[in-house]
Amino acid sequence: MDVSLALFWAFAAVAVAGAVGVIVMRQPVHSALFLLLTFLAVAVLFVVAHAEFVAAVQVLVYAGGIMVLFLYTIMLVNVRRQAGEPYLHRQAGVALGVGLLLLAVVGGVVLGDARRLADAHAAAPAARLTEVVGSGVAAGNSQAVGWLLYREYLLPFEIASVLLLVAMIGAVVLGKRTMEKFD
Amino acid sequence: MTFPFPASDLLVILPELVLTQLALGILLWATVVRKGREATLAWVSIASLAAAAVLIPVAARLSGPLPRAAFGGMLTLDRFSIFFKVLVLLATAVTILFSLKFVGTSSYPGGEYYALLLFSAVGMLFMASGTHLVSIYIALELMALSQYVLAGYFKRETKSVEAAAKYFVLGAFSSGVLLYGISLVYGAAGSLDLGDVARSLAATPRSSLLGVGIVLTASGMLFKIASAPFHVWAPDVYEGAPTPISAFFSVGPKLAAYAIFARIFFVGFGPRAGDWAPVLAASAALTMVVGNVGALLQQNVKRMLGYSSIGHAGYALLGLLAYASGTDARGENFGLWAILIYLAAYLLMTLGAFGLVVLLEAKGYATESVDDFNGLSKKNPLAAAAMLVFLLSLAGIPPTAGFVGKYFLFSAAMKAGWPSLALLAVLMSAVSLFYYFRIARAMYLVEGEGELRWREEPAVAAAVAVCVAGTLLLGILPQPFVALAKSCLLP
Numbered sequence: 001m002d003v004s005l006a007l008f009w010a011f012a013a014v015a016v017a018g019a020v021g022v023i024v025m026r027q028p029v030h031s032a033l034f035l036l037l038t039f040l041a042v043a044v045l046f047v048v049a050h051a052e053f054v055a056a057v058q059v060l061v062y063a064g065g066i067m068v069l070f071l072y073t074i075m076l077v078n079v080r081r082q083a084g085e086p087y088l089h090r091q092a093g094v095a096l097g098v099g100l101l102l103l104a105v106v107g108g109v110v111l112g113d114a115r116r117l118a119d120a121h122a123a124a125p126a127a128r129l130t131e132v133v134g135s136g137v138a139a140g141n142s143q144a145v146g147w148l149l150y151r152e153y154l155l156p157f158e159i160a161s162v163l164l165l166v167a168m169i170g171a172v173v174l175g176k177r178t179m180e181k182f183d
Numbered sequence: 184m185t186f187p188f189p190a191s192d193l194l195v196i197l198p199e200l201v202l203t204q205l206a207l208g209i210l211l212w213a214t215v216v217r218k219g220r221e222a223t224l225a226w227v228s229i230a231s232l233a234a235a236a237v238l239i240p241v242a243a244r245l246s247g248p249l250p251r252a253a254f255g256g257m258l259t260l261d262r263f264s265i266f267f268k269v270l271v272l273l274a275t276a277v278t279i280l281f282s283l284k285f286v287g288t289s290s291y292p293g294g295e296y297y298a299l300l301l302f303s304a305v306g307m308l309f310m311a312s313g314t315h316l317v318s319i320y321i322a323l324e325l326m327a328l329s330q331y332v333l334a335g336y337f338k339r340e341t342k343s344v345e346a347a348a349k350y351f352v353l354g355a356f357s358s359g360v361l362l363y364g365i366s367l368v369y370g371a372a373g374s375l376d377l378g379d380v381a382r383s384l385a386a387t388p389r390s391s392l393l394g395v396g397i398v399l400t401a402s403g404m405l406f407k408i409a410s411a412p413f414h415v416w417a418p419d420v421y422e423g424a425p426t427p428i429s430a431f432f433s434v435g436p437k438l439a440a441y442a443i444f445a446r447i448f449f450v451g452f453g454p455r456a457g458d459w460a461p462v463l464a465a466s467a468a469l470t471m472v473v474g475n476v477g478a479l480l481q482q483n484v485k486r487m488l489g490y491s492s493i494g495h496a497g498y499a500l501l502g503l504l505a506y507a508s509g510t511d512a513r514g515e516n517f518g519l520w521a522i523l524i525y526l527a528a529y530l531l532m533t534l535g536a537f538g539l540v541v542l543l544e545a546k547g548y549a550t551e552s553v554d555d556f557n558g559l560s561k562k563n564p565l566a567a568a569a570m571l572v573f574l575l576s577l578a579g580i581p582p583t584a585g586f587v588g589k590y591f592l593f594s595a596a597m598k599a600g601w602p603s604l605a606l607l608a609v610l611m612s613a614v615s616l617f618y619y620f621r622i623a624r625a626m627y628l629v630e631g632e633g634e635l636r637w638r639e640e641p642a643v644a645a646a647v648a649v650c651v652a653g654t655l656l657l658g659i660l661p662q663p664f665v666a667l668a669k670s671c672l673l674p
Contacts, residue, residue, distance in 0.1 A: 105395065106395055106399075109391045109392055109394070109395045110367070110392060110395070112391065113371075113390050113391050113392035116390075150187075151187040151255075152187075152255055153257075153317060154187060154188070154254060155196075155253075155254040155257040155258065155318055156257065156315075156317045156318045156321045159306075159309055159318065159321045159322055159325055160321050162203060162302060162305065162325055163306075163321065163324055163325045163328060165302075166299065166302045166325060166328050166329050166332070167328055169210070169295055169298065169299065169332070170299070170328065170329070170331065170332035172295075173292070173295045173299075173332060173336070174332060174335060174336075174338055174347075
């Protein structure tokens, strides 16, 4: 068992444990901190998969920016759970069953098949990046990502910018406190 | 660094580019337009959609022979995509007509509303021509995000907020499922380009990884077209969203979702059609039953139309199945053009029916019940006649578009070897007669109490009239439309 595989399993376990913590904790702040743990563990998984740039983005954007926003919101809104409020929805049992079934099916298939397919295909996570670096146009992982993002994936990138604009307009429209009145 | 694609690739997306610019312009302009004078914004939005529609043939002419791939295979302009682009632009324009007074007389700002509708249309245009799973997914999200906001636009109405929250949570979840499915497909096929995926699938033996990927992708798609068992959001969202937006949801996004559904599954997963067809067959059967039986119990018209649109999604799935089952003796695929005809018919009759709901909207937010139609035939015979045409068409009775669409779809399913499903579809159409005719009964046989609550809106009335004309024309003279649909198939 090589080092990267061992690292993968270790940090995958941490990520899952963190995710469980997010939904188990009663205090929103504790949930947020567990989410941070998951983000960081996932960042390590990206490093293991040779996606250094994505790992850095994961830490900067998610563990950094988005976490800060979450914590701000929790502080500002001052979320408190009512004492009598039931913790679990009555469908929780069914949901757990369906979730476990999905986990068994999807997890079993991915574990069983991914290894077999990995030999037959060039779908290794960073194959296209390695190709770009190998062709000499980019010096490393981040440059290769940039190269692909602004060339091959230029169109989705531009559509995504409109998408973010729509998200912003939506947030403003729905969040605005005062309504425009008739003149 | 230079532009990495031929400059003529920009011509391919000319309609989308212009529409995005105009939407941004409207957003900017809205900051100086006062509430109460926003009708201008609506008309400019409609003009923008018309401009985009006019630019589609221009783009097709200028950018070279069709099908024309652009941006390194991210999208392809072909007749199939043009068919859908024209329909979604039409649906968006009619939605704006419906919204004129609805938004104009409310206390909510109109500029953002129209701009969001246009951005949603941009997403749908890109969906129609996307041939790469990344571009398709991002376009889908652009459409969906605008919709979440529009569903909750009337934010002081509890039902509107509830609709938006449900739609957002379930929509985000289904997007996650779709994305996970796409990632598994990528792992199994080694590419996200639909053509490459198909080549890879044809060359490799069956694998369960790919199977799970396809099933998860299908789940995401079935959510977007509101098929069972992923339909639960539809009635709540249709009931709670502003009525013009409900009309929009039941038509525009669904058509765009059918476009990518057909393209992903036929162009991308086509070589495995035998494997995924049973999954779709199960969903189609369930959807037809759930939609039509669910509609029987509804008092709210928007909810009823929501369930009925679930039923219609089930019928349309029959077309996908027929296509998946191969070609007939003459080597002709009947399933796909039957869907195109059916979707055009569905657009006309559903928009028309919602148009009348908009006109009758009177008792406050999201309370439009079947009783609103009581005695309509006496008070406004023309409106009652129009509604009757839409109801006949929705139920699939000649001489209407709905009959023609259902006839082609069901016979395609028969020929393709799904006779039991076709039989179920006919049975469920019979069930649907029952609830559609509850409205007809209210209009013609029940005495209405009090004054007719009616919005005087010439624009909506005109849109409804166009829908009536289209529904009847398609029903009486289907041949030109069939020829058109047959020329718009996927390669």
